[in-house]
Amino acid sequence: MDSRRDFIKKTTTAFAFPLVSSNSEVFSIFNKLPSNRLNVAVIGTGDRGQGLMRLIKNIDGIELVAFCDILPFRIEQASAIAPKAKKYNNHLKLLSHKNLDAVIISTPLNTHYSIASDAVDASMNIYCEKTMVKGDNQTIELLKKVKNKHNKIFQTGHQYHSSRLYSYIVDMIQAGEIGKVSSIQAQWNRNGNWRRPVTNSKYERQINWRMYREYSYGLTAELSSHQIDFSNWLLKSNPKKVAGFGGIDFWKDGRETYDNIHLVYSYPNGVKASFTCLTSNAKDNYQIKVMGENATILIDHKNAWKYPEGKYNKKISDVDGVSGATASWEEGKGNKINYDHKDPSIQALEDFRSSIVNNTIPLSNVNTGAAVSFAVQMGIDAMDKEQVISWNKKYNI
Numbered sequence: 461m462d463s464r465r466d467f468i469k470k471t472t473t474a475f476a477f478p479l480v481s482s483n484s485e486v487f488s489i490f491n492k493l494p495s496n497r498l499n500v501a502v503i504g505t506g507d508r509g510q511g512l513m514r515l516i517k518n519i520d521g522i523e524l525v526a527f528c529d530i531l532p533f534r535i536e537q538a539s540a541i542a543p544k545a546k547k548y549n550n551h552l553k554l555l556s557h558k559n560l561d562a563v564i565i566s567t568p569l570n571t572h573y574s575i576a577s578d579a580v581d582a583s584m585n586i587y588c589e590k591t592m593v594k595g596d597n598q599t600i601e602l603l604k605k606v607k608n609k610h611n612k613i614f615q616t617g618h619q620y621h622s623s624r625l626y627s628y629i630v631d632m633i634q635a636g637e638i639g640k641v642s643s644i645q646a647q648w649n650r651n652g653n654w655r656r657p658v659t660n661s662k663y664e665r666q667i668n669w670r671m672y673r674e675y676s677y678g679l680t681a682e683l684s685s686h687q688i689d690f691s692n693w694l695l696k697s698n699p700k701k702v703a704g705f706g707g708i709d710f711w712k713d714g715r716e717t718y719d720n721i722h723l724v725y726s727y728p729n730g731v732k733a734s735f736t737c738l739t740s741n742a743k744d745n746y747q748i749k750v751m752g753e754n755a756t757i758l759i760d761h762k763n764a765w766k767y768p769e770g771k772y773n774k775k776i777s778d779v780d781g782v783s784g785a786t787a788s789w790e791e792g793k794g795n796k797i798n799y800d801h802k803d804p805s806i807q808a809l810e811d812f813r814s815s816i817v818n819n820t821i822p823l824s825n826v827n828t829g830a831a832v833s834f835a836v837q838m839g840i841d842a843m844d845k846e847q848v849i850s851w852n853k854k855y856n857i
Contacts, residue, residue, distance in 0.1 A: 498813050499560050501526035503551045503575055504567030505538035506667075507656070508589060512564055513541045515806055521813055528554045531666060551575050555582040562613075562816060565589055568669040569676045573598040580610045585816045587809075589617035590689075591681040591836050592829035596855065599833040603857055606826045613815045615808070615822040616829030618689040622808035624801035627823075629750075629757055629764055630694050638752030638766070644694070644733035645749040646687035648679075651742040653711050654719075671715040678717025679737035680706075680839050687748055688839075689824070689832045691725070691733045694750065698831050699725035699733070699838070701850040706843035710740040723839045735839075758794065762801075765794035830857075 498521055502509050505527050516524045527538050528548040535547055548554040555563070555578060562585035565575050573593045579586045580602075593599040606614050620626050633641065656667050669675035670682055692698055702725045706718035723735045750757040756767040801807070808824070815822045834855045842849040 496521065498522045498562060498816060499525045500562045500564060501528065501545075501554055501557060501560055502538075502564045502566060503528045503554065504565060504571075504589075505529040505534045506566065509534075509564075509566035510538060510541060512566060512805065512809070513538060515803075515809060517542070519806065519809055519813070521817075522809065525560065526554055526557045531663065552578060555579060555584065561585055562587065562812070566617075568666075569594045569681055570669075570674060573602055576602055577605060580605055583610075583612060585613040585812075586610075587615045587617060587812050588829070590829070590832070591677070591685045592616045592826070592833045594675075594677060594681070594833075596834055596837040596852070599830050599837075600854065600857065603826060603830045607857075613812070613819075613822065614826040614829075615812050615815065616824045616826065616832075617808065618686055618824045618829065618832065619804040619808040620686050621689060621693060621824035621828065622811045622822075623804040624807065625762070625764060625797075625799050626690065626759070626804075628799045628801075629759060629797065630690075633694060633750060633752070633757065634696075637755070638750065638757060639754035641695075641731055641750055641752045643749075643751040644691050644731060645751070646684070646691070646734065646747070647736040647738075647744065648683040648687065648746045649736070649738040649742050649744065651738075651740060653713065654739055655713075671717055673716045676717060677836055677840050679721050679739070680718075680723070680735075680843075681836050683737050684721065684723070684735040684839070685832050685836055687735055688725070688733075688835050689828065690748060691727070692828065692831055692835070693823075695727050695729060695731055695733075697728050698851060698855075699727050699835055701726050701848055702835070702838045702842045703848045704839060704842045705846070718843065721839070721843065723842065725835065725839075757797075762803075764797040764799075766797055767794045831855075 500516060500522055502513055502524065505513065513524060513527065516522050524542050524545050526546040526548060527542065528551050529535050529538065530549055535549065539547060546557060563579050564587040565572055566589045567575060569591060572588055576586055576588050593602055654670065658664050658667050665672050670678060676682065702723055704721065704723035706721040708715060708719050711719045719739045721737045725733045727733065746761055748759045754769055758765045758767065811822060838849045838851065
């Protein structure tokens with residue numbers, strides 16, 4: 461207990477500072493592996509954090525015992541969800557909460573590195589929302605720290621990696637059911653400015669942090685990262701290079717992150733994977749198409765269909781003046797893939813608990829999370845510089 465008291469003394473001055481303050485080598489948390497109940501705290505109670513808090517309340521074996529935010533109104537909102545949970549306005553103090561087993565980090569992207577690093581020092585099990593880290597250098601630093609100093613569970617919040625439907629589809633494709641894959645086409649389109657309402661202008665950047673480069677990489681990090689994670693998982697590899705374009709072309713409202721992005725990643729096996737996000741057209745919303753020689757798999761948030769390749773009618777037609785351009789399908793109707801599964805976010809939280817209790821590595825772990833962080837950085841660099849960006853050898857850790 462002397463070490464715990466030393467921690468409290470050493471961090472007293474740190475508690476006056478914001479959520480992202482850091483104080484390493486001061487934690488001594490003596491937590492035993494939970495047998496029946498996992499005591500969890502949420503750091504960051506914005507939209508995603510509050511959403512996770514609501515889910516936790518309905519999951520057996522997980523108890524929400526504390527939460528933290530630096531914005532008073534966020535603390536008030538979170539208190540309405542979990543009135544019995546302890547409130548904190550500094551993550552360092554929360555990390556010393558008695559009998560705490562794990563933390564969920566759902567803060568703005570630019571704070572993930574420092575908070576996760578402090579949680580490693582505190583010997584906490586960690587669930588870090590996507591994208592794991594902003595920037596490749598801090599991703600490397602956290603990856604090395606987790607590998608060298610962390611003997612607990614580290615799960616990254618790419619929740620579709622926990623989806624049993626997605627797992628079934630990955631197994632199906634990897635078993636060769638649709639033949640050799642040549643292309644992946646993913647999109648996540650919306651029609652809206654992606655902004656949250658702000659009642660006090662002094663909170664603009666903190667509430668709408670996704671709009672500003674200081675905090676976020678925008679659509680690529682917050683949306684496309686899920687689908688990049690799927691592609692890496694499916695192809696069992698990381699992209700070799702990427703090209704793409706992005707711009708602030710529709711919403712002229714002072715934002716700094718792109719309102720549309722178009723990226724094409726090339727993988728070692730020759731597969732090209734494209735990722736598009738729009739904020740001015742929601743046609744088909746979210747979907748992933750995996751195109752193989754024998755069939756195409758189409759996936760949305762919670763459903764999937766298989767479209768077998770049809771036999772083309774080779775009769776030449778010149779309706780549009782191009783020989784053969786109107787070749788038609790004889791087959792090709794989609795068949796729904798029926799597979800029971802839970803909401804991916806619920807499944808991800810249940811998997812987190814299971815990994816802690818059973819001491820098993822999560823499917824979405826620090827390595828897969830880092831790979832997506834690197835790929836996101838590559839995509840941002842490709843759009844910013846309008847250049848083809850290659851996978852950096854320094855990422856091979």
